[in-house]
Amino acid sequence: MMNSSHYDVIIVGAGPAGLSTALHLAHVAPSLAERILLLEAATHPRRKVCGGAITFHGAEQLRQLGLDMDVPAAVVHNVAFRFGHHEFTTESQNTMHIIQREAFDASLASEVCSKGIEIRGGERLGDLRPVSQGIELTTNKGVYQASVVVGADGSNSVVRQKLGIRSTMGVARLLRAMTPVDEQTTPAFTHHTAVFDFTCMQQGVQGYIWDFPCFVDGQAFLNRGIFDSRIASRPRGDLKAAFATALTERGIAWDSIKLEGHPVRWFNPRSVFARPRVLLAGDAAGVDPLFAEGISYAMEYGAIAASTIVEAFSQKEFTFADYRNRILRHDLGHMLLTKVRIAKMLYRLPFPRICSLLWRFAELAPPAFNRRIGAMLGVFSLKG
Ligand SMILES: Cc1cc2nc3c(=O)[nH]c(=O)nc-3n(C[C@H](O)[C@H](O)[C@H](O)COP(=O)(O)OP(=O)(O)OC[C@H]3O[C@@H](n4cnc5c(N)ncnc54)[C@H](O)[C@@H]3O)c2cc1C
Structure with missing residues (x-):
């Protein structure tokens, strides 16, 4: 009789990477569904x-999974790129949806459950080791064996640590603060605008500050944060x-906010993405170092891992x-590699004057040109 704690596939982490892996597996190999288990530290x-x-x-990743954006979202049609006094805005209908991750991830999780795949919440992986014919996983609640493990457990991946996959890639730091606003008078809502403000590069930050419109329990907020690649x-x-300076400029007192932080691992093409019987996906494998975009890439990793x-x-x-080559040959690998190259160029720029010149050029350039650059960076679709 098969040991009940043995599964064909155990996915560690039920974020977008793990959930998308499960959904793609359910799609391409429905017979596997009851032999897949997701272990998730939270619920x-x-x-x-x-x-x-x-x-x-x-x-687009959601569409490939046959899903719609079915959670409350603030829709963005305009993206403003700012550097000091320079700013240019690029328009593209529905270019972004700003969601609450709690609702978005929960909705993906319920899709996974509807396919007959079990998610065990409150199970934190503590250890993992190769055994004959598989991998043994120890959580705070039990011991499991799997033929294959997917490490989709985020930027502080325990799977990667336990496999001794040395981190040749970097870690970006991010801070976030949610500030309530008036939906009727705040341009982010009235003009459906998201702001990427790179002024903080003048203070040595290799990234930007964001101001995104969003809704929390129906109330309008700006999701603001700072990213340092x-x-x-x-x-x-x-x-x-740098964040305090930016918030002060926006009329927000530093001591009035609740500051939250989390790292993001960025993609390094030379990194290790797999060991025998174990694959990494999403933040555990590495995402975008230019904008810290990770949700879409996490879902795209799921497609590659499943196939x-x-x-x-x-x-x-x-x-x-061959997993590394599959990633590098995939659109995901091409786009992340482009972003790595551009991030290295942009964030290495020592002189703020060069950035001012870049922004000045973009201010004067025809919108179609800026959209084309945006499409190259994966920010806009030229189709829309
Ligand atoms: C402040 C901030 C702002 C960001 N903004 C954006 C944005 O606007 N757009 C965007 O696209 N990306 C953004 N990102 C990046 C994005 O959040 C990540 O790239 C994305 O969440 C990666 O998905 P994932 O499934 O790989 O990992 P996660 O979403 O981190 O999911 C990993 C899951 O694994 C679970 N887990 C962890 N350890 C264990 C364990 N030992 N055992 C079991 N389960 C475990 C966790 O509880 C979690 O549910 C941002 C990141 C930060 C920090």
């Missing part, structure tokens, strides 16, 4: 510190000080030696 709906911006690319090796700016797993079972070959 949905669970709290997740995030900007909540789902780009058109994320919407730390991708370029140069002296680091003081993240809190890799199905092929492994059909060939009974579980080394996953």
